[in-house]
Structures are given as C-alpha cells and as structure tokens.
C-alpha cells in the first residue's frame with residue numbers, strides 16, 4: 001500500500017464502537033487500512049441494545065459495501081420478518097388509515113440491534129473496550145493525538161469521532177454545535193409467547209402500526225422474530241461467529257405526557273407505561289402488562305442543528321456524533337452506515353495514494369453534511385414525535401396522529 005504521509009502507512013483512530021464506527025472499521029479492515037476502535041463501554045454487552053433497527057436500501061447497501069460477503073449474508077439471514085401492513089388506529093384499535101406494505105425492493109431489512117453489533121464486531125481486529133476518548137491535540141507534523149480517560153494517547157493520521165450524540169470529539173471540534181430537544185419516548189420489550197401471539201389482533205402483528213389516544217399518548221409495536229433461526233444462519237454463513245440468542249419479542253414504543261421522570265428505574269418506567277395505556281384496547285394493555293419490566297428504558301429525542309465545515313485537518317465526525325436525529329423516520333443508523341461506507345471508500349483511495357488524505361476527508365464532509373442534515377430535517381417532521389414548536393396541525397397530520405402538544 002502506498003504510504004499516506006511521511007513514508008508511513010495511514011492509521012485511522014475511531015472513537016466509538018457503535019454501528020457507524022464499527023462499520024467504518026470493517027470497511028477499512030477489508031481494504032487493508034490500519035484502524036483502531038476505542039469504545040467507552042466495558043464490553044459489547046454492557047448495555048442492553050436489543051431493539052429493532054430498520055435498515056432501508058441506503059443502510060443495507062452501505063453495510064454490504066463494508067462487510068465481507070459472508071458477514072453481510074449473516075446479517076440478512078438474521079433479519080427480522082418484514083412488516084406486511086401499515087396501520088394507524090385510535091386507542092381502541094379502530095383503524096383510521098391502513099395499507100399493505102409490498103415486499104421491500106430496495107434491499108432493506110430489519111435487524112436486532114444487538115445482533116447487528118455482534119456481526120459488525122465479528123472478525124474485526126483492533127477493538128478496545130473500556131476506553132473513552134476525552135479529546136485530541138494536533139501534532140506538529142499534521143497528525144492527531146487522541147486522548148483517553150485512562151491517561152493514554154494514540155497518534156494517527158485521522159481521528160473519527162463516531163462517539164454518538166454526546167460526542168466528546170464533537171464537543172472539542174465544534175463547541176457551539178447545538179441540539180433541539182424533541183421530547184422523549186419509552187421503549188419496552190415483551191417476550192412473544194404462543195399465548196400472547198394468539199391473543200394479539202393481526203393488525204398489531206408483523207405490522208408497522210401506531211395507536212394514538214385522543215390525548216396524544218401513543219403506542220407502536222414491532223414484532224421481532226427472525227426469518228431464519230440464528231443457529232441455522234450462523235452454521236450456513238459464518239460458523240465461527242457467536243451470536244447471542246435473542247428471544248422473539250414485541251418491541252414497543254410509547255409517547256407519554258409530561259417531562260421525563262428523573263431517578264426512576266426500569267420498574268418505575270414500566271409502571272408509567274402501564275398507567276399510560278390504562279384506557280387503551282385490552283390487547284395493548286396485555287402487551288405492556290406482560291413486558292420484561294427490567295428492559296423498559298427512556299430515549300431522549302434530539303435533533304442536531306446544522307453545522308458548517310471545520311478547519312481541523314486530522315479530525316472528522318460520523319453518525320450521531322454530528323447529525324443526531326429523532327428515530328421517528330428510522331434514518332439515524334442508515335445514515336451512520338452510509339457515512340461509514342463513504343468515508344471508508346475515500347480513505348481506501350487515500351491509503352492507495354489515489355488522492356491526498358485531506359481531499360478524501362473534505363469530500364466526505366461535504367457529502368455527509370449535505371445528506372446528513374437533509375435527513376435530520378426530515379426526521380423533525382416524523383409523526384413518531386412531532387417537534388413541539390411545529391405541532392401536528394402544521395404538519396398536515398390528522399388529529400389522531402398528532403403528538404402531545
């Protein structure tokens with residue numbers, strides 16, 4: 001490989017081993033570019049991250065470009081069954097809008113987040129857990145020194161801040177970058193037993209749904225069961241990979257009135273969810289009642305304000321670290337994977353000597369800021385959590401789809 005700078009090969013430091021950072025690392029590994037990932041969490045399993053992520057065509061294509069073929073096939077084989085119906089209902093499940101969802105033609109598929117992260121970690125060298133990046137310093141020779149909370153440092157040609165919404169890298173690079181608060185939502189998980197499945201109306205199973213009460217509180221549930229049993233998928237595509245077994249479940253989301261309660265544990269949040277759906281159809285109440293209460297968690301929704309170009313020549317940002325957005329449209333991971341694929345390809349060119357590193361970085365940033373913030377803008381008007389300053393009326397949504405005022 002052609003030296004990138006000063007006679008030594010390109011080395012990329014990635015802060016954050018989430019979906020975007022790991023996908024970039026896979027891309028660089030595939031093209032033989034040296035990369036190290038530093039992840040704050042102590043291990044891949046420190047936090048429960050087992051909810052559904054919908055990959056659209058964009059995200060699936062990016063994943064395919066970055067992963068070796070057998071790992072991409074494993075991701076596809078462990079996909080969650082596709083929704084076949086879109087339905088919006090009132091809190092008694094009276095339909096207000098419904099249409100069939102044709103089979104995806106853009107290559108998109110749903111995945112369990114934990115499973116996808118395990119696949120992204122598979123066969124990847126250079127991932128270090130329990131090491132949070134706390135900033136960086138430019139070196140005299142135009143490189144960058146990343147600094148970690150354990151006092152250690154690492155020098156590379158490029159530092160990529162892929163450290164999520166609360167990014168420490170962004171805090172230093174763009175101290176004035178702001179976020180708009182879009183409220184919060186509750187997430188929960190209910191094991192899918194045969195009894196519960198039999199008792200749940202079809203309209204809530206394998207569907208993209210939203211159940212909205214007159215007061216604006218809302219519930220949506222995704223059926224999470226893989227197309228192929230994990231053991232079969234692993235044996236077929238990547239026998240050396242270990243995937244944590246995932247129990248089939250209903251993964252649900254709830255829009256709740258009032259501020260996010262502070263200091264409330266998962267059981268308290270589950271109790272709040274139970275109170276919120278007390279007047280809903282019995283099928284909704286049952287899904288919440290049979291939930292794994294300990295798996296209930298809140299998600300604070302925020303939307304990044306657009307940022308301009310930055311001058312730092314050896315630092316860039318990727319994914320939620322720069323363009324965090326509401327999960328309402330299901331775009332955040334898709335865009336983070338797109339960032340990883342784009343940056344990975346450009347860095348591969350730079351490492352081969354096909355273009356200077358600085359030009360590769362600037363080209364990435366120009367494209368990423370453009371499509372990334374376009375997605376942020378669109379996510380602000382997603383019905384999942386309408387931005388408070390705008391409101392459902394201004395969005396042209398029917399009243400049953402409006403969020404809390």
Ligand SMILES: Cc1cc2nc3c(=O)[nH]c(=O)nc-3n(C[C@H](O)[C@H](O)[C@H](O)COP(=O)(O)OP(=O)(O)OC[C@H]3O[C@@H](n4cnc5c(N)ncnc54)[C@H](O)[C@@H]3O)c2cc1C
Nearest residue numbers: 016018019020040054132133164319320330331332333334
């Ligand atoms: C409940 C929920 C459902 C969602 N559903 C969808 C969906 O269906 N489709 C979709 O496209 N998007 C979805 N999203 C959004 C999606 O999860 C994010 O946009 C995506 O994970 C962003 O990837 P990322 O790599 O930028 O950040 P993350 O995946 O958040 O990864 C950041 C990583 O950096 C680590 N980190 C943080 N600080 C540091 C530090 N200082 N040093 C080192 N490491 C650090 C974190 O521990 C984390 O592992 C959803 C989000 C939520 C919360």
